Amino acid sequence: MRPSWAITCSPYFGYPEAHENDAERAVRAGLALVDAVARLTIRLAPSLHVRVGIASGLVVAGGEGVDGAFRGPVAIGEAPDLATRLQSIAAPDVVMIAATTRDLVRGLFDYHKVERVPLEGSSEPVPAWQVVGTSAASRFEALREGNLTPLVGRGEELDLLQRRWQQIQSGEGRVVLISGEPGIGKSRLVRAFQDRLANHAVLSFYCAPSYQDSPLYPVIAQFGRAAGFRRDDTPEERLAKFEALLHPSVGNEAIALIAASLSISAEERYPLPSLSPQRRKQRTLEALIAQFAGLATERPVLAVFEDVHWIDPTSRELLDAVVDGVRNLPTLLLITYRPEFTAVWANHAQATTIVLNRLGNSQVTAIADHLTGKRLPREVRDQIIERSDGVPLFVAELVKTVLERGLLLDRDDQCLLHGPVSPLAIPSTLQGLLTAGLDRPGPGKEVAQIGAALGREFSYEVISKVADWLPEQRRRPDPSRLGGDASNGHDALGADGPLLYGGGLGPHRSRRRRLAGSRCSVGCSRGFRYALGRCGGAPLARQPSGATAIH
Ligand SMILES: Nc1ncnc2c1ncn2[C@@H]1O[C@H](COP(=O)(O)OP(=O)(O)OP(=O)(O)O)[C@@H](O)[C@H]1O
Ligand SMILES: [Mg+2]
Numbered sequence: 001m002r003p004s005w006a007i008t009c010s011p012y013f014g015y016p017e018a019h020e021n022d023a024e025r026a027v028r029a030g031l032a033l034v035d036a037v038a039r040l041t042i043r044l045a046p047s048l049h050v051r052v053g054i055a056s057g058l059v060v061a062g063g064e065g066v067d068g069a070f071r072g073p074v075a076i077g078e079a080p081d082l083a084t085r086l087q088s089i090a091a092p093d094v095v096m097i098a099a100t101t102r103d104l105v106r107g108l109f110d111y112h113k114v115e116r117v118p119l120e121g122s123s124e125p126v127p128a129w130q131v132v133g134t135s136a137a138s139r140f141e142a143l144r145e146g147n148l149t150p151l152v153g154r155g156e157e158l159d160l161l162q163r164r165w166q167q168i169q170s171g172e173g174r175v176v177l178i179s180g181e182p183g184i185g186k187s188r189l190v191r192a193f194q195d196r197l198a199n200h201a202v203l204s205f206y207c208a209p210s211y212q213d214s215p216l217y218p219v220i221a222q223f224g225r226a227a228g229f230r231r232d233d234t235p236e237e238r239l240a241k242f243e244a245l246l247h248p249s250v251g252n253e254a255i256a257l258i259a260a261s262l263s264i265s266a267e268e269r270y271p272l273p274s275l276s277p278q279r280r281k282q283r284t285l286e287a288l289i290a291q292f293a294g295l296a297t298e299r300p301v302l303a304v305f306e307d308v309h310w311i312d313p314t315s316r317e318l319l320d321a322v323v324d325g326v327r328n329l330p331t332l333l334l335i336t337y338r339p340e341f342t343a344v345w346a347n348h349a350q351a352t353t354i355v356l357n358r359l360g361n362s363q364v365t366a367i368a369d370h371l372t373g374k375r376l377p378r379e380v381r382d383q384i385i386e387r388s389d390g391v392p393l394f395v396a397e398l399v400k401t402v403l404e405r406g407l408l409l410d411r412d413d414q415c416l417l418h419g420p421v422s423p424l425a426i427p428s429t430l431q432g433l434l435t436a437g438l439d440r441p442g443p444g445k446e447v448a449q450i451g452a453a454l455g456r457e458f459s460y461e462v463i464s465k466v467a468d469w470l471p472e473q474r475r476r477p478d479p480s481r482l483g484g485d486a487s488n489g490h491d492a493l494g495a496d497g498p499l500l501y502g503g504g505l506g507p508h509r510s511r512r513r514r515l516a517g518s519r520c521s522v523g524c525s526r527g528f529r530y531a532l533g534r535c536g537g538a539p540l541a542r543q544p545s546g547a548t549a550i551h
Contacts, residue, residue, distance in 0.1 A: 018435035023104035030095040053087030055079040055098035095131040107142035138206040140187035149370035173326035180356030183393025186336040207310040215314035247294025254287030296329040309341035358390025371399040375414040397427035
């Protein structure tokens with residue numbers, strides 16, 4: 001029965017600040033909302049329920065009313081409408097997501113597919129998914145593994161890892177630090193190496209953006225995956241699965257402490273010692289190291305800590321201790337991270353660093369050909385080479401866009417073009433990542449947006465004249481964000497440049513050209529509106545990356 005009254009709210013994820021995992025954050029918020037309402041103890045008749053609808057896509061958004069007063073954000077586009085309609089047909093206490101959101105969160109959650117649902121205003125029923133809860137899959141498995149192509153290149157890196165693996169067999173551990181920008185292939189390299197090994201134990205700890213404040217999340221998730229916990233396990237079943245994982249050398253107190261971290265009820269069999277919070281944390285870390293060392297006495301261990309730029313402080317303490325302890329264990333410890341993270345372990349005697357570089361044109365072509373199963377037409381291949389700039393993730397997503405657009409015709413061993421190729425749009429799966437880079441605090445965003453009107457490379461003199469209202473230091477882009485090299489007097493937009501500004505996230509093409517001609521700039525910031533005012537242009541509304549609406 002429909003309630004006679006209801007309150008609707010519309011939070012936007014991705015506006016005013018984009019994160020690479022906005023869709024995931026929206027779904028997590030929806031699940032948390034359902035959970036929180038279910039726990040409310042206030043008694044009402046009829047009782048309270050919540051319905052959540054989520055959709056993703058580009059919208060035009062802004063936060064100003066007609067008279068310039070702030071009225072809260074407003075987003076216009078298909079996504080907010082679709083989210084509203086999905087919530088209107090969702091069952092009570094259910095999170096429903098549209099295909100656009102499902103494409104972004106993929107295997108991060110478990111779902112019931114709600115076949116196709118009829119929606120008011122749509123002639124055709126639309127596909128929708130009911131989110132059941134978070135899945136146990138790692139980020140790589142959930143988001144990237146669906147369409148794995150054979151590994152291209154990375155032979156030298158694999159050889160180095162293989163040599164380190166040989167070295168640990170004598171009982172002296174090694175650490176390899178693997179650094180590289182998003183999508184460059186850190187996880188893929190680890191996976192390829194892991195697939196080569198036999199007779200070893202693997203412990204994989206995955207840090208994640210949503211769990212940077214959850215103590216020991218990577219460890220808890222690792223135990224959960226190894227134990228094979230299921231949503232409907234009874235407490236006794238969970239305890240039995242947990243006990244089966246523990247090494248016999250680990251004492252009862254250690255078992256009690258680890259069980260408590262995993263929220264497993266084990267107090268009857270393993271009483272918890274009474275300790276101060278600080279002491280308890282310390283002893284829990286020691287317990288985990290003891291479990292780790294116990295496993296390494298049986299077989300060589302490959303321990304992987306992925307994405308430590310997102311590590312929580314307690315896991316960081318554990319990792320520091322593991323790095324120190326590994327030298328006396330037959331263990332190869334692989335640690336992956338993005339370049340913004342400073343790995344203090346790089347100077348350790350047993351540590352080696354691998355920095356993954358972008359792939360060459362022939363390697364990009366090889367990945368693209370694998371994905372299509374045939375040779376791509378030259379025009380398309382050239383665009384993919386130019387836009388992807390050697391980042392395998394960008395290659396994969398751009399090829400997917402080409403295939404989805406139906407541009408290609410199958411002919412014998414190659415693909416032919418259907419018609420003329422226009423510039424490829426930015427795949428929705430990359431929009432969050434790219435705009436999050438631009439939205440990070442610090443100088444550079446305005447210069448990148450102005451630079452979009454000029455081209456991928458532009459001189460400091462030009463940017464200085466065009467953006468003379470910006471203080472001196474803000475006219476120089478942050479090369480770590482944009483991948484540019486300001487040392488030669490030219491600021492380059494880097495890998496994201498051609499994707500962002502050649503494919504639709506930046507200012508509209510024709511407007512860009514017009515503005516480039518009039519030496520003006522466009523965009524959404526105060527500076528851009530100011531610039532537009534100076535050259536008589538109309539202000540533009542902001543286009544955030546894939547804003548996700550919950551209703
Ligand atoms: N050398 C390669 N050959 C073929 N495909 C690759 C290669 N490197 C990466 N890929 C593919 O590119 C995509 C991105 O790779 P991956 O997830 O390993 O990047 P990453 O560096 O771990 O990114 P992130 O920082 O977001 O975790 C994956 O689909 C992966 O299979
Ligand atoms: Mg990765």
